[in-house]
Amino acid sequence: MAKRKETVRRRAVTRAGIKRPTDTGETVDKIAAKLAASAGAMPKHAKAGAVVELALKDIRVAGKVFQWKNPGMVPSDDHIFDLAKATQNTGVLDPILVLPVADKYYVIDGHHRLAAYITAEWKGGIRAIVFNGSLDEAVREALRTNNKNKLSMTTADRTAAAWRLVKLGKPGAWPDSISEIAEMCVIGETTVDRMRAIWTTLHNGQYEGIEDLSWKQARDTAAGKDRQAFDEESWLEERARNLADDIRRYKLALSRNPEITALALExxxxxxPAELMAHWEPRRPFDPTQMAEEELDEEGQPRPF
Known part of the structure; x- marks a missing residue:
C-alpha cells in the first residue's frame, strides 16, 4: 500500500494576528556602552556592507534609538499584513539594515519587514545589510530612511525628530547644523532655530529632566508654567489631535487606498489636496529668478509690498 504523502498546513496570516518584535527599550547611551565594551569588535560574518542571513534570535530592536515615527499615529498593521503575506507567497523580503553591536544586530531600517517575518512565522534566515558607520551615523540613517519609505512621516513625527536631534547637542556644541537638521527632518530652518533657542534657555536655566521634555513641554517650560499667552503651535497640535482621534474613532482607513482618500477629500x-501638498512640501530657498517681472524692480530685486 502506497504511503500517503503528508502535507504541511501553513497558518493563515490575519490582521488580528499581527505580531511585532520585542523592543529592548535601550537608549543611545546604553548601546554606545556596549560598543565601547566590545572594543569595536563585529559579530562573526558581519563584514560592513555585506548581505548576510541572520537568525531571529540575533536581531534586536531599540525603538528609542532607531525608530522616528510615533507608533500610535502610524497605521502600520495593513503594511505588516501585506508584507507577511508576501513572505508566504514569494519568500524573503528586501534586506533589512542592521548595526552590529557586540554579538547582536540592531535594526536601523526594516522594522515592518521584521514584524512581517514574525507574523508569518518565518523559519528561514533573515536577509540583512550590515551598516558601515558609527552609532551616530546609524541613528541619522534611520531618520533618512524613515522619511523616504512608504509610510511617510507625519508633520508631528518630523517635528519630534528635529527636536530629538537638537537635544543631542549642547549650546555651542551642536553635532548637526540647522540646515542639516532641516534637511533630514524635512522641516523649516526657522523652526529648528527656535528649537535651539529654547534648548539653550532650558540649559541656562538649569531645569531638571529637560532631556525627557517633548517639544511642546519644552516651549511651555521655557515660557513659564503660569504664563497664559496664546500658543499657536499648541493650539494647532490640540485641534489636529482631536481630528486624528475622530478619524480613528470612526475607523476611517485613510491610508488603505490613498487614491480613494484623495478623491474623497477633493x-x-x-x-x-493642493493646500495639503503645499503644507507638506519642504520649504525651498527664496529664488528671485522665479518671480514674475512685475514683482521685481529695475535692479532685479523684489518690490516692497
Missing part, C-alpha cells in the same frame, strides 16, 4: 473641498 469632493469635500476641491482646493484641499
Amino acid at each position: 469632493m469635500l473641498d476641491p482646493g484641499l
